[in-house]
Amino acid sequence: MRIGVGSIFQESNQFAATQTDLPLFRNSYVHEGDALLRLAGTDCEVAGMLAVCAEAGAQVVPLAAARCVSGGALSDNCYAYLKEALLAPLREAGTLDGLALATHGSMVAASELDPEGDILDAVRAIVGPELPIVMTLDLHAHVTPRMVRQATALVSFAHYPHDDTYSTGERGARLLLKTVQGEIEPAMALAKVPMICGACNGQTFGDGPMAQLTRRARWLEKQPSILSVSCVQVHPHNDLPNMGCGAVVVTDSHPALAAKEAQALAADFWERRWAFETETLSVGEAVARGRRIEGGPVLLVDTADCTGGGAPGDSVALLRELLAMGVEEPAFLMVVDAAAAQKCADKGVGRNVSLQVGYSIDPTWGRPVAVSGVVRRLSDGCFVYDGGLFGGTRASMGLSAAVQIGSIELLVMSQPTYDWGDEQFRSVGMDVCRAKFIGVKNPMNYRRAYRDVMKAAFVVDTPGPTPTHVRNLRYRRMKRPFFPFDEEIPDLEIPVVVG
Ligand SMILES: [Zn+2]
The missing domain is CATH 3.30.70 (Alpha-Beta Plaits)
Known part of the structure; x- marks a missing residue:
């Protein structure tokens, strides 16, 4: 059996002010042709697909695999590049017996609202209507009729938090191979x-x-x-x-x-x-409840600025509130602000620094905060994910700094990265067990990453493009009633x- 394997995976956010381009993909990975095989041994779906193919003695024809942190819709150039990276090797592949594709399902490009359906259309134009194609999806996919018509089978993650990416790849590939062999x-x-x-x-x-x-x-x-x-x-x-x-x-x-x-x-x-x-709480109420709990960490879940949902990670809503409240307990926060990170690097470790920090990417949601602190640590921002969508792969938050502002330790990063666990904090020596309060920027993964250490978690009512309450968003393409x-x-x- 000859099985084509490919992946283009990103979750878009049309309420974000940003656009996603190729450099942001490259910040995670874009593997073309044989380079896709480097994903073997990681936690992603492609790794699961490769393992099942190897086990069955099937020959893998690697196409391309690209993955990116969530963000704004892909630019047309970025989408065209990745689509062609997948299709060009497919045109040259010769006869295939099946095709396994790993996608999110909620990707959007500037001029294409259904890229996964569009990719399937383009793939079908090359391989014909009969070739078995199994496409894996995120559990948060926007599944369209076109995808259902063009794929032989669609299989999504079964877990949230998404700790089953590898096994989803395995399930998809097994279904594909059984189809190829005529068993189903x-x-x-x-x-x-x-x-x-x-x-x-x-x-x-x-x-x-x-x-x-x-x-x-x-x-x-x-x-x-x-x-x-x-x-x-x-x-x-x-x-x-x-x-x-x-x-x-x-x-x-x-x-x-x-x-x-x-x-x-x-x-x-x-x-x-x-x-x-x-249920959401004001930051003040969440801190008050957290103070009534012995020990820590207590998580303040800033779900409206979730990089894993496409927000830029540049919100300082939590920082502003904790400063205004005069919080004296150790608190860990993070923010994406490239200029502030550069300023910390220019000053150097151990030096005092004054920053205007926050909303450097999307000023829609608030104004920067003025802070003064001491640069505790500088980093090139590279780290390896422990699990989840990116498990076992390397990512970079770019030039980063840990800054001590009173009792608050602020991780200042240059680029947004997917927030799976505490990898980002750990990479700059911020041990989460030291903190009473931690600001996390995801709506779910904290439940897994912090389950052994957290004393409580409160979802706070902060502004941003990934709110848990969607009533404040204006949907134009969705027709009422919904x-x-x-x-x-x-x-x-x-x-x-x-x-
Ligand atoms: Zn998801």
């Missing part, structure tokens, strides 16, 4: 309900709404005809037509069963819509797309 004949259906919700209550462990949906999906997969069930809670920070939450069900030659179960899961999402709503803007929809119909 996938029939797929997609059903969605019109609801958009923040990610904070979307964990797939415990007993929240997504955990219950996930358990139902795993139970369905025990039925002999059902090959894969993916529950998808769409990434809420895009403005695309027909966004929603629902399911992709892949059966073995049973399109009607796929449609029925996809529809039932989508209806289940709708029934649970209120359970996805999150939740949460419409809380009830009489005679809700759940359309099904069968692939």
Whole structure:
């Protein structure tokens, strides 16, 4: 068997002021041709695909693999470059037996609102309508009818936090190889309900709404005809037509069963819509509650400035509030501000520095804060991820500095990076166990990364382009009615797309 393997993976945020270009991808990775094989041994989907192919004795034809921190939509040039990096080797590949692609599903380019569907169209134009193609997706994918029609099967992450990227690659590749060998004949259906919700209550462990949906999906997969069930809670920070939450069900030659179960899961999402709503606190209230808890760290979850959701990471809303409150407990915060990092480097370690810091990338959400402190440490910003989407790969936050401002230690970075655990803090010697308060800029991963050390976590009500409450965002392409803007929809119909 000859199996093509490729990946273009980014989660876009159309509410962010930034545009994503190739250098930001290169800050994580862009591996063209054989260089893709370097991902073997990492945690990503491509590594899982490669392992399954090797185990089965299949020959891998590496196309291209690119991954990037979430951010604004891709520029047309960036998208065209990556698309061609994937397609050019495919044109030269000769006869293939199957194709495994790893994508997010919620990527957007300036002139293409459905890049994953567009990639599948372009791939089909090269390989024809019959070649088995399995595409893996993030659990926060925006799955479109075009993707369902063009792919043989779509398989999403099953876990949030996303610690199952490798195994999702494995699952996708196994499904592909079985299809190639004629053991199964996938029939797929997609059903969605019109609801958009923040990610904070979307964990797939415990007993929240997504955990219950996930358990139902795993139970369905025990039925002999059902090959894969993916529950998808769409990434809420895009403005695309027909966004929603629902399911992709892949059966073995049973399109009607796929449609029925996809529809039932989508209806289940709708029934649970209120359970996805999150309680947020003012920073003052969160600090007051944190002070009543013995020890630390207590996490202040700044979900509105989540780099993993496409925000620039340049917010100083937490810093401003902690300074105004005169917090005396040790507190760790982070901010992306390249000019401030450079100023720290110009001064040098051990020197006093005065900075205007914050909102250096997107001034929409606030004004900089003036601070004075001591430069404790400088770094080139390179680190290796412990797990998750980027597990085992190297990333760079660029020139970075740890600055002591009273009891606050501020990590000043030059570029946004995905916030998985405490890798960024650790890389500049900031041991999170020393802190009473920690500002984290993700809505979910902290639950995993800090589970053994955190005493509590409070989602704070801060401004930014990745809020957990989406009511403040203005969606133009989504047609009403949809939740949460419409809380009830009489005679809700759940359309099904069968692939
Ligand atoms: Zn996700």
